[in-house]
Amino acid sequence: MSAFLFVVPPLVGHINPTVGVAAELSARGHRVAWACPEPALVSRLAGTEAVVFPCRGITGIERPPELRGPEALKFLWERYLVPLADAMAPGVRSAAQDFRPDVVVADQQAFAGALVAERLSLPWATSATTSAEFTDAYDGMPRVADWLKERLTELRERIGDPAGTADPRFSPHLALAFSTPELVGPTAREGDAIRYVGPSIADRPAAPGFPWEWLDPGRAKVLVTLGTANADVGGRFLAECLTALRERADRVQAVLVDPGGALAATGEDKDVLILPVVPQLPLLERADAVICHAGHNTVCEALWHGVPLVVAPIRDDQPVVAAQVVDAGAGIRVRFGRVTAPRLGAALDTVLHEPAHRAAAARLRTAFRTAGGATAAAGHLEQLAAGRVPGAGL
Known part of the structure; x- marks a missing residue:
C-alpha cells in the first residue's frame, strides 16, 4: 500500500x-x-x-x-x-x-x-x-x-x-x-x-431537483455553460445565446447555466431552462450540442460523450483548447466578445445538422475512452x- x-x-x-x-x-x-x-x-x-x-x-x-x-x-x-x-x-x-x-x-x-x-x-x-x-x-x-x-x-x-x-x-x-x-x-x-x-470522468455529488421530466424527446438538446469562473464576464454572451435558442424553439430545447444571475430566471420554461448549477455529466448523456467557453474540462466532458461544440474562448488556455476542437473537426469557434445571436445560431445549426462535426466528436470519444x-x-x-x-x- x-x-x-x-x-x-x-x-x-x-x-x-x-x-x-x-x-x-x-x-x-x-x-x-x-x-x-x-x-x-x-x-x-x-x-x-x-x-x-x-x-x-x-x-x-x-x-x-x-x-x-x-x-x-x-x-x-x-x-x-x-x-x-x-x-x-x-x-x-x-x-x-x-x-x-x-x-x-x-x-x-x-x-x-x-x-x-x-x-x-x-x-x-x-x-x-x-x-x-x-x-x-x-x-x-x-x-x-x-x-x-x-x-x-x-x-x-x-x-x-x-x-x-x-x-x-x-x-x-x-x-x-x-x-x-x-x-x-x-x-x-x-x-x-x-x-x-x-479525461478522468467520475461521478459527482449532484443537488437533487433537476426537472428531468421537462426535457422534450422530440427536440435537440443544447447545453450552454461558461464554467465556474466566468460569471463576471458572461452576461452579454449568455443573452445572445438566449436569443438564438428561442429563435429555434421549434426544434431546440436548451439548458443554460447562469451562476451569476446575469439573466432573468424563467423557471421551467418550455424552451430554455436557466439555472445557476446543473448536473453536467448526466445532461451531457442527453445533449446533442454544447455551447461553451472552451474550458478544458467542459470540452473533454462533452467529447467524452461524443457531443460536438460551439466554442467561444475567453482567456487563459481557452483559445488553445478552442483551436484543438476546431482542428479536430469537432466544433466551430465564435468570438466571445463580439458574437451575435445570428452568428451563434448559424454555428449551432451547423454542429447540430452537419454530420462531419458529430463524426469527429465520435472519433474523439473513442480515443478518450481507449486512453x-x-x-x-x-x-x-x-x-x-x-x-x-x-x-x-x-
Missing part, C-alpha cells in the same frame, strides 16, 4: 479530474489525501470522507475583463499563480511531513506541490488538467517563455530546492495529461515521462510509487 498526496488549487476544474484518480487509488487499497486552500471544496467534490490538509490561499483577485493574450497570462501569473504558490507552500510542506506520501501529485498550476516535493526529495507527478502546455502554443513567443521561466526560478529559490532543475509544470518522473494526442493535435508534446490518459482515464492514471502512479519511474526526463 502506498500513500498519495494530491496538491490542488481551489478551482473546481482542477480538482474534478483528480477525483476519479484518487477514488481509483483508494479502491486499490492506497492511502490518499489532499492539500488545498479550500478543504470544503475538495470535500464537496471528492466526498466528505476525503482527508484534506488545509493551506493558505489568496483571495480577492479580479482580472480586468479586457485583458487578452500575453497580458492576460502575465496577470494570471503575477497576481494569482505565483502568490498562490508562496501562500500554499508552508501548508503543503506540513501536509507532506504529516501524511508522509510516497508520491506527491501536483496540479500543473499548483507550483507549491512540485517545488515542496523537490525540496523534500519526494517523487512527484504532474496532474495536467489542461492540454495547453502540451502544445507549441508559446513557440512563437520566446519572450513570454523566458519571462515564465524567470518567475519559476524565483519561486524555486524561495520554496523549492535551489539546486533543482525540473520545470515544476512537468515532472521528470510522470506527467499525466488528461487529454489525448487526437485532440491536442500533431504538435502534441512528447517525452518518456508524459502519459496521455484521456483509460482514471484507471490508467492510477496505474502510472502506482508504478511511480513502486520505484518504476516511467521516464528520466522530458
